[in-house]
Amino acid sequence: MTERLGVGIGWRPEIDLTVERLPGVDFVEVIAENIRPDRLPESLRVLRSRGVPVIPHGVGLGIGGAEPPDPARLTHLAECAEALGAPLVSEHLAFVRAGGMEAGHLLPVPRTRRALGVVTENVRRAQDALGGVPLALENVAALFGWPEDEMTEAEFLGDLVAATGVGLLVDVANLYTNQVNLGLRAVDALDALPLSELAYVHVAGGHLHGDVWHDTHTAHVPDDVLDVLSELCARVDPPGVLLEWDADYPSDEALEAELGRIRGAMTRA
Amino acid sequence: MGVVLVVIAAAFAVVALTTVTALGAEHRRIRAAGPGHRGGPLSPYELAYLAGGPLRTVNTALGMLARGGGVRVARGGQISLVAGAPPSPDPIEQAVLEALAARGGTGSAGELRRAVADGQAMSGLRYHLLGQGLLLPDGAFGQAWKLLNRLLAVSVLAVPFTIGTLVVGISTDLVPVAFLIGLLTVVLGFSAHRRWKRVLSGVVSKAGHDVLDSARRAHVRGAQPVTGDLAFAVGAPVALYGLGALGDPYLTDELQRGDSSGGYVGGACGGGSGGGSGDASYGGGDFGGGWGDSGGSSGSSGSSDSGGGSSCGGGSSCGGGGCGGG
Numbered sequence: 240m241t242e243r244l245g246v247g248i249g250w251r252p253e254i255d256l257t258v259e260r261l262p263g264v265d266f267v268e269v270i271a272e273n274i275r276p277d278r279l280p281e282s283l284r285v286l287r288s289r290g291v292p293v294i295p296h297g298v299g300l301g302i303g304g305a306e307p308p309d310p311a312r313l314t315h316l317a318e319c320a321e322a323l324g325a326p327l328v329s330e331h332l333a334f335v336r337a338g339g340m341e342a343g344h345l346l347p348v349p350r351t352r353r354a355l356g357v358v359t360e361n362v363r364r365a366q367d368a369l370g371g372v373p374l375a376l377e378n379v380a381a382l383f384g385w386p387e388d389e390m391t392e393a394e395f396l397g398d399l400v401a402a403t404g405v406g407l408l409v410d411v412a413n414l415y416t417n418q419v420n421l422g423l424r425a426v427d428a429l430d431a432l433p434l435s436e437l438a439y440v441h442v443a444g445g446h447l448h449g450d451v452w453h454d455t456h457t458a459h460v461p462d463d464v465l466d467v468l469s470e471l472c473a474r475v476d477p478p479g480v481l482l483e484w485d486a487d488y489p490s491d492e493a494l495e496a497e498l499g500r501i502r503g504a505m506t507r508a
Numbered sequence: 509m510g511v512v513l514v515v516i517a518a519a520f521a522v523v524a525l526t527t528v529t530a531l532g533a534e535h536r537r538i539r540a541a542g543p544g545h546r547g548g549p550l551s552p553y554e555l556a557y558l559a560g561g562p563l564r565t566v567n568t569a570l571g572m573l574a575r576g577g578g579v580r581v582a583r584g585g586q587i588s589l590v591a592g593a594p595p596s597p598d599p600i601e602q603a604v605l606e607a608l609a610a611r612g613g614t615g616s617a618g619e620l621r622r623a624v625a626d627g628q629a630m631s632g633l634r635y636h637l638l639g640q641g642l643l644l645p646d647g648a649f650g651q652a653w654k655l656l657n658r659l660l661a662v663s664v665l666a667v668p669f670t671i672g673t674l675v676v677g678i679s680t681d682l683v684p685v686a687f688l689i690g691l692l693t694v695v696l697g698f699s700a701h702r703r704w705k706r707v708l709s710g711v712v713s714k715a716g717h718d719v720l721d722s723a724r725r726a727h728v729r730g731a732q733p734v735t736g737d738l739a740f741a742v743g744a745p746v747a748l749y750g751l752g753a754l755g756d757p758y759l760t761d762e763l764q765r766g767d768s769s770g771g772y773v774g775g776a777c778g779g780g781s782g783g784g785s786g787d788a789s790y791g792g793g794d795f796g797g798g799w800g801d802s803g804g805s806s807g808s809s810g811s812s813d814s815g816g817g818s819s820c821g822g823g824s825s826c827g828g829g830g831c832g833g834g
Contacts (some may be wrong), residue, residue, distance in 0.1 A: 252582060252583070252586070253580065253582055253586065253588050253614065254580065254582065255582050255583045256580075256581060256582055256583060256758060256759075256762065257580060257582075260758070280583070281583055282583050457591075487591040488580060488588070488590065488591060489590060489591045489592050490577045490590050490592065490593065491577070491580075492577070493592065
């Protein structure tokens with residue numbers, strides 16, 4: 240779980256050539272649900288041929304659900320990891336469906352002891368299915384918390400890591416979102432998270448509408464989010480930091496500058 | 509019998525020859541009729557229209573925008589708007605950007621070529637060049653086309669005649685002479701027809717050709733640009749020589765593709781694209797067919813497998829349905 244990744248960017252088909260040609264991209268991440276392992280996009284094959292690590296990032300597994308993860312989705316993740324020669328696979332600590340109904344969002348898991356037992360079992364099933372490729376789970380941004388929550392997300396993740404050995408993908412933009420929207424201080428979360436198991440970090444920009452922060456992944460990363468990254472780097476040397484940008488892509492120069500700002504925040508710690 | 513056949517063959521040949529001669533004279537007369545160009549240097553888009561027609565003009569705009577950061581080119585010839593890029597003052601570039609905006613910000617190079625080549629901005633450019641005397645109006649070659657049809661008719665009629673001489677018997681007195689004259693008329697007649705058809709499809713006036721020649725002397729194919737100015741370093745070379753002169757082989761390859769290709773599935777976020785490659789022909793002559801460019805051909809039709817995108821938003825994390833990251 241400690242493989243050095245460096246600084247990377249989320250690979251998206253709209254910016255494939257940009258990502259291939261952008262200086263300073265050490266690794267990339269691809270949305271696992273959007274690729275076919277037997278028919279990888281040419282751009283990813285080019286990146287792999289250059290030795291750039293490509294991490295399949297799942298968004299639809301729903302490992303935090305009450306039901307066991309879908310074997311077909313797990314098989315897909317495993318096949319993606321194998322096709323890409325991925326050093327790890329990442330997903331979210333979230334539930335996305337229940338009773339056959341899709342939420343369309345990454346919803347927070349009820350953080351109870353009972354739920355922890357269910358999720359622990361789900362994570363073990365996923366780890367088994369991935370056949371030795373490490374799994375890392377990402378903290379989500381939430382608009383709300385469940386009334387029956389017994390622990391913080393950091394505590395929940397800490398226990399989950401201790402029970403399963405799963406890695407951590409810390410999204411500092413999500414920590415910032417929770418700080419703005421729910422009043423949960425990002426530094427407190429950083430202090431409580433098991434950062435020794437950190438696999439890599441997500442950074443992204445968003446928009447403030449009224450007093451709600453929208454984690455849109457479509458804008459310049461605000462200094463406040465980079466400050467959370469610096470705080471994280473003051474606590475641990477992250478193996479990798481990845482910029483997520485999902486739409487309204489700016490110029491190549493702007494993306495390059497954004498990666499430079501991330502590097503700056505990492506060394507500021 | 510042989511003498512009669514020779515006389516008929518000679519008649520075919522004479523009609524074909526005089527028609528070709530008249531065609532040349534008519535062509536020279538029309539091309540020289542317009543006034544010489546007295547304006548300043550042409551813009552890359554004016555040059556592109558003269559050198560390669562509407563498709564070359566769109567390709568020049570795509571090249572200029574791509575190199576200038578106004579649009580982004582992805583694999584498979586997918587073009588997308590760049591967020592935060594300044595608006596363009598040029599009508600052709602505006603037309604490209606508007607066509608993209610009308611498609612939700614992303615479209616294939618092929619569909620953009622078709623949309624903009626048939627659009628109002630292109631008509632405006634054409635009328636501007638007509639007004640400058642650099643293009644010839646529709647119908648200017650009406651008489652020449654009639655002559656060309658006559659040449660075709662003579663060439664076609666000469667075919668059964670030439671075959672007929674063989675039936676009569678090639679060993680018969682003077683028949684071989686008639687056969688040879690007939691054969692030459694057929695071969696040279698069809699050859700000349702093909703050539704003149706291409707020439708007459710070109711609508712550039714002599715003044716337009718002079719301007720193009722002058723521009724080609726100023727921008728020698730393959731020469732390193734002496735300035736970083738986009739219009740000089742990118743616009744003029746692409747206008748004159750096609751996308752191959754873009755100065756960025758990766759962008760050239762992708763821009764020359766017609767439609768998407770891929771390996772990326774839309775997942776729950778859909779947003780696929782693709783569509784047939786179609787074709788557009790702006791005739792021969794100066795307005796080379798296909799994409800009006802340096803041998804670039806359109807890709808095959810793509811399956812709807814590009815796209816994906818995301819639907820992040822709200823205060824919650826992105827994704828959940830197979831799109832976006834978290």
